[in-house]
Amino acid sequence: MGRYVLRRLLQLIPVFFGTTLLIYWLVWSVPGDPFAGKCGERPCPDSFVQSMTEKYHLDDPLPVQYFFYMSHLLRGDFGTTFGGREISDIIVQAYPNTLKLAMVALLIEGVIGLTAGVITGLRRGGFVDNLVLVSTLFLVAIPVFVAGFLLQYLFGVRWGIVNPTVSNPPAFSELILPGFVLASGSMAYVARLTRTSIAENQRSDYVRTAIAKGLPQRRVVGVHLLRNSLIPVVTFLGTDLGALMGGAIVTEGIFSINGIGREVFRAIVTKEGATVVGIVVVLVLVYLLMNLLVDLLYAALDPRIRYE
16 A cells, blocks of 8 residues: 555656646747736836846746746745745635635535435436436536526525625635535536446446345445445546636636635736746646545445555
8 A cells, every 4th residue: 555655656746747847838838928017008127027037037948947947846935926926925825715615616516416316326217317417417508607697696696695705715604605606517427427326336246135135225325336336426526626626717706706716817817927837736736636545545435446
């Protein structure tokens, strides 16, 4: 187990550097003047442009720029914006809000999606099954910004059940509606994935054997059927946490949540390449670590899986 974890951690190193190099290249290859609008309506003074060019090594080839950036990043220095603000401060202030939102969305996605998937997997073809299938199709088809504005208007403005916008820092109770909006599409996939997995495993020999031994249905479903059916669902949920954090731009904009989505959007509009790269690098780390965690959970769900 220890050797497996060490080997997986070593495998993450080239993936991390390859991914961050690609992101760095994409961000700094965007055409346009990176200093446009940084000094108000007037063009920036030549001295400012020269100092910023030297500071970010913009005159050097891309590999050299990336080398200097990573050498600072590995020492915990994310750099500063063109205005002099520490990017690490932006990350520290914005990430907890986005992480809260992603965790609420993941919880909603897991609870509702799994429950709906188990019920429909065990009772296929009935009224509830058809209702869930139609509902999940609707959730997948409707864009996030449409669902966000509609639910914000109904629950926040029309009926006054919740606040239309979220305070800073947000309480978990305020994030239920934005979390539902963010999780809506993935929740539908979790329900359908669980339904299919349950339906397939119901015909497995170990389930038939458990039923033939006279075990109660609750034990057959909870211990034998559900445990083995959760492997593909756990894979999806594990990788989806990173996707939820990265895809929160629209949801955070609608509900005025001060998270990384708004910061990334603001940095892209103002061409703050260092800010975009710094935030996305942390997202890459979240993705990689969640994938490792998912792989380790496989053995807990299926004892037949051994790490060598």
